Amino acid sequence: MSIYNNPQLDELDYQILEILIKDSRTPYLEIARMCHVSGGTIHVRMKKMEDMGIIKGTKLLIDTSKLGYDICCFLGIYLDKSSSISYVLEEMKKIKEIVELHYTTGDYSIFAKVICKSIAHLQDLLMNKVHIINGIQRTDTFISLSQPIDRNIQF
Known part of the structure; x- marks a missing residue:
């Protein structure tokens, strides 16, 4: 049984999310290097997750x-x-x-x-x-x- 609950996402999508949760300012090319894929792949995956409403944008966190x-x-x-x-x-x-x-x-x-x-x-x-x-x-x-x-x- 998978630990992931969304059948439209795979392990790479969750890896991308984990990286962005730690630092949402991580450049796509750095994410690509960390995930051993191309920068274009990261762009495609990000667009998919935005279109699905999983990623709803970015926001500034203020103390x-x-x-x-x-x-x-x-x-x-x-x-x-x-x-x-x-x-x-x-x-x-x-x-x-x-x-x-x-x-x-x-x-x-x-x-x-x-x-x-x-x-x-x-x-x-x-x-x-x-x-x-x-x-x-x-x-x-x-x-x-x-x-x-x-x-x-x-x-």
Whole structure:
């Protein structure tokens, strides 16, 4: 039985993904050398994985604490009723401090990751941006003390 779950991908595709997960800036020719194939093969494989939606682009990772955003927290959000989800999600997309948003099962309808500059900033965010959204009943806030694991999937 293969450890790989997608029949459209083979071992080379997973090798490429493993290299890019470690360093997404690795040049295609370096990947080709590491995988013992041509640069053209890497281009073709990358295009295939982009077309399949496996690779959705690249993004810049920023250490927000170095920009003064020292508070990372999570909001568990209760809705008044489930029919207000679309409106609430659209309103929450407008709040720049929300860096992740998940529609979830369990106690919360929405779980959000938020970054703030200070506790006062967090309080202002909750009172003047989040709690004023129609459809939000209440929130629970969890402040992150540290992030000992920060990684992508590993193959």
